Each structure stands twice: as C-alpha cells, then as structure tokens.
Amino acid sequence: MENSLNIIEVFHSVQGESSFTGLPTTFIRLAACNLRCVWCDTSYSFGRGEPQTIEALINQVQCPYVCVTGGEPLLQKNVHLLMSALIEKGVTVSLETGGSLPIQNVHPKVHVILDIKCPGSGMSEKNLWSNLELLKPIDEVKFVIKDAEDYEYAKDILQKYALTNVLFSPVFDEMDSQTLVEWILRDHLPVRLNLQTHKFIWDPATKGV
Numbered sequence: 168m169e170n171s172l173n174i175i176e177v178f179h180s181v182q183g184e185s186s187f188t189g190l191p192t193t194f195i196r197l198a199a200c201n202l203r204c205v206w207c208d209t210s211y212s213f214g215r216g217e218p219q220t221i222e223a224l225i226n227q228v229q230c231p232y233v234c235v236t237g238g239e240p241l242l243q244k245n246v247h248l249l250m251s252a253l254i255e256k257g258v259t260v261s262l263e264t265g266g267s268l269p270i271q272n273v274h275p276k277v278h279v280i281l282d283i284k285c286p287g288s289g290m291s292e293k294n295l296w297s298n299l300e301l302l303k304p305i306d307e308v309k310f311v312i313k314d315a316e317d318y319e320y321a322k323d324i325l326q327k328y329a330l331t332n333v334l335f336s337p338v339f340d341e342m343d344s345q346t347l348v349e350w351i352l353r354d355h356l357p358v359r360l361n362l363q364t365h366k367f368i369w370d371p372a373t374k375g376v
C-alpha cells in the first residue's frame with residue numbers, strides 16, 4: 168500500500184528513556200533494522216512486520232506523546248509522512264534512530280533521539296557522523312555504554328563535537344549504573360544518566376523499548 172508502513176507493534180506505556188522518561192506514550196515500532204548491536208533488546212523488530220496505513224496508525228494514538236521507534240524507523244521512507252501526520256495531529260513526536268542513516272528529511276518539530284554506537288555494540292563503524300551537524304536544540308544524543316572502553320569513546324566524542332542534550336545509558340545487566348555515575352561525576356561530564364525505566368517496571372524480556 169502506498170501510504171503504509173511495516174509495523175511490529177503499537178502499544179501504550181510510559182516512556183522509559185530520554186528526557187521524556189515517565190511520560191505516557193504511544194509507541195509505534197517499525198519493522199526491520201540494518202544494524203545488529205550485540206546487546207540489542209528488540210531483535211523481534213528485525214522481521215517484516217505487518218503493513219498498516221498511516222491513517223490506521225494515527226487512529227491508534229492515545230497519548231499526547233508518540234515515540235516512533237524500531238528497529239530502524241528511517242529504513243522506511245513513509246516514516247516521514249507518518250511523522251508529519253502526527254505533528255499535524257498536534258502530538259509531540261520523538262524518533263529513535265540507530266544513527267547510521269541520514270536525518271536531514273526528518274520534520275523539524277520531531278525530537279530526534281540519535282544513537283551514537285560505541286565499540287561494545289559492534290556497530291561503531293556504522294555511525295553517520297554528518298548527522299551531528301544536523302542536530303537541532305530539541306534533539307538528544309544517546310550513547311549505550313557497555314564498559315570502560317565505551318565510556319572513554321563516548322567521552323571523546325562528546326568533547327570532540329561539543330555535544331549537548333547527551334544521554335549515557337548503561338547496558339542493562341552488564342554495565343553497573345553506580346560505576347557509570349562515578350565516572351560521570353569524576354570527569355564532570357554534562358550528560359544525563361539514562362536508565363531504561365521500563366525495565367524496572369516490566370519484565371525486561373518482554374518490554375524492551
């Protein structure tokens with residue numbers, strides 16, 4: 168269908184990550200991903216999903232905040248039509264992207280949550296650095312940190328590009344959060360600790376977002 172997208176799921180919860188943490192949110196999870204992060208908690212999104220029209224997706228929105236996620240949402244060109252329709256509907260929209268595909272066509276009112284992949288993900292060579300020049304004041308940059316090597320990598324990138332609105336997220340059950348906080352405080356980094364709140368509420372195996 169011309170105005171459809173391949174969808175894994177639409178559900179309503181509280182946002183577990185980013186500066187929107189805790190807000191009631193409608194999640195629209197798009198199918199497929201071009202990356203394979205070793206710690207990925209949403210591998211069920213790698214499949215083809217089921218086609219749904221933009222109108223059908225809009226009709227399922229229940230919350231004033233909508234998170235378009237994946238997989239990698241930017242793999243489907245109709246994601247831009249979907250996000251424009253959501254903005255027109257008057258909801259706040261964020262886009263979670265793995266950071267390997269260009270963000271230049273994203274609607275200016277969409278809050279981009281851009282991953283920069285650290286070495287521990289196995290995907291750091293896929294980072295599309297030109298995206299950093301396109302970040303808007305409302306966007307956020309997320310580093311998922313697995314170990315000390317990832318932390319040092321993230322710190323270097325943060326300082327090299329003078330990034331703002333930065334999230335440091337420990338890999339769940341692998342990177343000790345207290346240790347990460349100690350490193351952040353030791354180095355006086357202007358970053359936000361990003362715990363995956365949903366995993367403290369629901370079973371991480373079933374509600375990874």
Ligand code: SF4
Pocket residue numbers: 200201202203204206207208209210212237238239264265
């Ligand atoms: S980019 Fe996201 S969905 Fe894709 S493999 Fe990495 S963590 Fe999983």
